[in-house]
Amino acid sequence: MIRLFKHYVPHTVLLLGVIDFAILLLAGEGGWLLRIWQLADDPGPTASRLPNLLAFAVTLELSMIGVGVYTVDALRSLRYAGARLLVAVSLGVLLLALVFFLAPALTFWRSNLLYAMALALAGLGSVRLLLGKVLGSEALKRRVLVLGAGARAARVEALARRPGSGLVIAGFVAMNDGANAVANAVNRDDIANLSSHVLGLGASEVVLALEERRNAIPLADLLRVKTTGVHVIDFSSFLERETGRVDLDSLNPSWLIFSDGFSAGHRLSGIGKRLFDIVVSAAILILTLPLILATAVAIRLESKGPAFFRQRRVGLYGESFEILKLRSMRQDAEVGGVAVWAQENDPRVTRIGAIIRKLRIDELPQTWSVLKGQMSFVGPRPERPQFVADLEARLPYYSERHMVKPGITGWAQINFPYGASISDAREKLEYDLYYAKNYSPFLDVLILLQTVRVVLWPEGAR
Incomplete structure (x- = not known):
């Protein structure tokens, strides 16, 4: 890549x-x-x-x-x-x-x-x-040698087998750090010269996939491989590149601290992002006001209750704010104000609500929050305080997603269906961390463009 x-x-x-x-x-x-x-x-x-x-x-x-x-x-x-x-x-x-x-x-x-x-x-x-x-031929794929033969190496092998994968496994080298989980791994002790072995297999990259890294990293071997011009990459960085998300299972704080990224707060890009949000949100509010009002009338005609509703969400630096949305569920969707995950084919969704959710019309009033500066067009979706408190207790690094301004659309939204469980929230968090770590105006534009695909083909909308 x-x-x-x-x-x-x-x-x-x-x-x-x-x-x-x-x-x-x-x-x-x-x-x-x-x-x-x-x-x-x-x-x-x-x-x-x-x-x-x-x-x-x-x-x-x-x-x-x-x-x-x-x-x-x-x-x-x-x-x-x-x-x-x-x-x-x-x-x-x-x-x-x-x-x-x-x-x-x-x-x-x-x-x-x-x-x-x-x-x-x-x-x-x-x-x-x-x-x-x-x-799709192997001629255009990267040949990867994996140092390790355990569970992590097996994950690399699974990624290489995915449809559309851009890599092919040149071989595995067992580093005596646990039981082998892949076939045809060559033991390191049977290789006289690792750098010659790498070059002989035609590998352009070496992935460090050790199960136990403490006092086990072959520094001399890696240095020789690196000086031959072959790229060396650690397991977490490899997964980030290949999957487009930060893998929580292999993550450690030092990798987050010393890796590059997390530059969303840079002044110049921040000013550009804010100017874009102001201009576009104002234009969208003006252009879609007739649609918003017509939808509000349809909601009132179908079911009792207000057409709009306000809901508290957690935003930048953990500060809460209120978002405005068009109501897509029954008025009694949450008894006693207890937050409930949305489910597939949720019976609480009205007929009008099902349509506006698929077309994302219910999200249009949120552009008011964008105009006020509480949200951006692109960023992690803001969650409700009840969910955030639970997820922060269960998922590591969950609070780090609040280091960037929340958005109407985001990297998780275009790559993962609507989340409705802790496991879904975990995977969405991995995408949100990737966005926070690798933010750039280029990524924002890419997300905005691909949001068109999500709107036209609304897989996972609930």
Whole structure:
């Protein structure tokens, strides 16, 4: 994987994204030239229309990211990718209409746009047809040697077997630190020179997956391996990179303290994030006010009780605040004010509530909290004080998620279904810690784009 702005991007995704962007530029130019040819006119130099071509390519590329064209399923299935490409291009047409309205100088003629879209679909589909097998082949995967043969090594092996995995196991070296949990592990005592063994297997990376690290880390071996140019990575960092979350089972405080990250409080990025929140939240409140009011009327007509409700949540640095939401459950959903986890097919959800939950309309009033500065658009979801007190007692490092401002959407929300148990909360915490540790404006933009996919295909919405 390649680390861009502190976030890990698979090589195959980056390669395909670059190829796609080039195709979009060529499709835009092709559509332009085709229309000029029909008119028997002079096309002029390409540089004169470069802003138009960039607007076309960037808008469609963002749309493709948003609907999940670069997910594992899309990379593995041509049919799945084709369906997502159609949605991306359709959404791209709507976004381009907005771009052309705001910046008329970037406008394509309608016929140009039609030709460019057709060429783009043909080009993007052809690339996936031609490169589909190559993108998933072992030739583009990292070869990893694992130092260790216990439970941790078995986890590395399981990750390598996942569909869409970007790595292949070159071998295991048993370090005499416990019982073996993987097959075909070579004992360290049987290897005369570990660095030669690593190079002989063609490994580009060594993962330190020891069960017991105290006085067991082979420093001399690792130093020699490192000086040969092979990357050496510890188990926790490896899991963070491969899974997109901070693994609580292997975590220790020193790793959190000495690893890079946790820079969400940097002044410049913080100012930019706040300005974005103010501008966008104000725009959303103005644009969606008719929808919010119409939904409120529908809620009142269906069931007794107020259309809006306030609920206390825990925010930045553990301070509580009130959020405003459209009511999606019965008025008596929580007897005596006792907090209850939402469940799949929850009987307390009304008919209108089921619709607005899937479309995330019930979340729109929370933009008021964003405008006031109590929340951000991107961040860990704020939980209720009753749940927080219980989770802090049960889950290590849970309070660390409150070191960043809570959000309407977040890294956990786009990667994990709606949490309804302690085990779910634990896994969501691992994603929240990854976000807090690796925050950057780039990651925020990525999350906002992929929220489109969650809204269009609302898996796990409750």
